[in-house]
Amino acid sequence: MLDLATPTISERSALKINPAKTCQPIGAMYAALGIHSCMPHSHGSQGCCAYHRSHLTRHFKEPVAATTSSFTEGASVFGGMANLQQALINIFSIYNPEVVAVHTTCLSEVIGDDIPTIIKKAREEGKIPEGKTVIHANTPSFVGSNVTGYSNMCVGIVNYLAEKTGESTDAINIFPGWLDPSDMRELKRLADELGVKYTLCPDTSDVLDLPQTGVYEMYPKGGTPVEAIKRMGDAIKTVALGEFTAHPAAQKLNDKCGVPFEALDAPIGLTNTDLYIDALRRIAEVDVPASIDAERGRLLDVIQDIGQYFHEVPVAIFGDPDHVVAMTRFAIELGLKPKYIFSGATGRAFENRVNAILDGRFPDAIVKQQGDLFELHERIKADPVKLILGNTYGKHIGRAENIPLVRFGFPILDRVGHRLFPTVGYRGAMHLVEKISDALLDQRDRTCPEEWFELVQ
């Protein structure tokens, strides 16, 4: 257990302790896995690729294949062109993907490798087989965070692939932002239930939530096919779910192909799901079926049933910005009291967005971008909360301070539920209500004085 923090908030000028973020390339790798038959390629040292694969594997408990340019001293002096060209030859000849999605690393960025030129040259020299696609995104590790990398790859996907032919597809584009495969599956289920025609991109369901089949497939059936991505330029509208991981790609598609977009938050909780459903309904001009109304009603019902235990319970929420923004709104809907709202991501946009949601109702709340878990721990020690909503890294604080942690976001390295059950949509919200109430009541049952221990709650 890590318990280095003290109740005083230390002034630090040059240091992150126990970060609440990681670097761009892992986000790019994750986004690329949401393209069908795509090999993510890390243009840098071997370690980056190995770390990202291991980290994603720990979260998804699935094989994650990605290739690397395996930089050497030589490449770092003379540039990585030869490595990338050789890599492309090897990847297509042995692993045979439809798409290779190249992302850069701090190393190749500082060297200044010009990826578009290298790809162009490789194509001219016949190193990329006919009909195969190579795309790229710049993802320097010293700028932004993992969510920036995810977003940059999504922008790259649009940039390289989306086309406007002028012939409408009558479909809606959905950029889901950084969500788990279970969430992407739920977004699609809701859209299907509404009877809406859509393209979800990227889509990691059926890529990183595979059933046991007895076969290891490097390219499982899931992922958005290149053909479908191309046609996104002819959609009627785009719905983008998350300011930090989805809006930039929607903006790019608007700029490139003139597809307008609705900028929403991740559909976590009641209102955020309402907004998602409503956007799809309005754009596609369909009625919301009774089945979805009933789901919404069941969510309301369960909040009523158990909501008394949520009332004004102080909560710390931390993680990636889109997750935290959406979760903050849901926490308020449940009657919880947001106290510390932290993201490791950089930029005032996060603080502004959260403050808009808090709307002055929680004057004591501390909202922080570029935060780290050491500071969060210091603050919790100084003035505790009763619940932590965040990723696995919160478990040290939870144990040290005896506060229940409900795991949510990325990464979750020590539990399995996130792979199976969504957090988005009304069903996802019901699942979260269950997890939060279980956590609070289990804690109460474990710690309350004997005379307060009760059978019925």
Add this chain to the structure above:
Amino acid sequence: MPHDDIEILEERRNQVFRKGEGAAEIACGKRSAAGSVSQRACVFCGSRVVLYPIADALHVVHGPIGCAAYTWDIRGAHSSGPQLHRNSFSTDLQEKDVIFGGEKKLAAALRELIAACSPKAAFVYSTCITGLIGDDVDAVCKTISKEAGIPVIPVESPGFSGTKKDGYRAACEAIYKLIGTGDISGISPHSINLLGEFNIAGETWIMKDYFRRIGIQVVSCISGDGRVDEIRRCHGAKLNLVQCSGSMTHLAKRLNDEYGIPFQRISFFGIEDTAAAIYGAAGVFGDPEIESRARDLVKQELLKIQPELRRYRKILKGKKAAIYVGGAFKAFSLVRALRSLGMRTVLVGSQTGNPQDYEQLKELCDPGTVIVDDSNPLELAKFCLEKDVDLFIGGVKERPIAYKLGIGFCDHNHERKEALAGFEGMLNFAKEVHASVMSPVWNYVPRRANRKQERMAA
């Protein structure tokens, strides 16, 4: 892609060998081919895993956030005291630092941390970026060391500057800077250091207990449950035992050359190897009492575990295993340990083995065994199915591949949760292998279900 369509990358042909087919030497120690899905990592990773368990030192990663984030508390290298090593400290280099240099930031970070944590020493890891922008990490370390009065040691680990093995070497060099700076008075003439032992799941404690019982003092374990002050005086020990030879042979050689301390490559995995390690160490001191206590210890421990081991052996006999691990020396032990459970190794490989290692593996394995260096998921999957294995022993990236194929799995890497070293470790190993290979779930997965149908049809 069906598995039988998978070819071996042309550049990798010499990195795969089938025992009984020709006498070609396996090519290894090569950098991975660009574009391969290698299971290997980088120089930084090598340094970080070796030094990580030194529990009362600061470990500051000078680079962008990722290098620190991915190595934050991922290794179950337990400490019986301080937990400082489990934190993640990063200078979180930003664009402006890349342009203007990160030396000032590093100095400030070290000052703040040393004031807050009072560590015994600090290790400063350089990363790709610091290697490239030319920060003078050595100079910063020197300045801070003088100011703070503790060793502040630069670790030369830019990711691109070699393979993971070079990272091990950089870690050994960093450790070497501590050695020789402590007081060696009071060290027993019957004393050892354990090198390349990382206390994953508490394994160091098992070994230390054995040596305590036979009357051998363990001066320092590098680096499991490691302490700076112990490392500073480890040159007072009379013998070095090297468990993870891939990472620490370099340090053992330096200690041999410069302090005249002999070393033995040992392994505490499996009954035979554990007994050999204990007898080997006990024999060095020429003290019949130690040797006799060693014999007693081995006898007692064997008696404790044998009845249960026999039960597992009966069940596991004839099952087939694949091994893919970091270092080759561990692979030897695993082949033997599996053999003592009645199991056959049909596929074995490592990320970092050297030519001698692979020669030894060839001798050790049965004919037909596939031996690979620096493999990738497709190759591993192909050979697993071809050999129809029941168990895969590997690390984090191999686990889900094995499960997808419907094969049992045992983590013998950083993420093992049960101690697998020593005699009780052998029993734990047998339990783990048994739990995975005999899990009821395999009755329902397609691979086995089909087999059952085929049997019935026949």
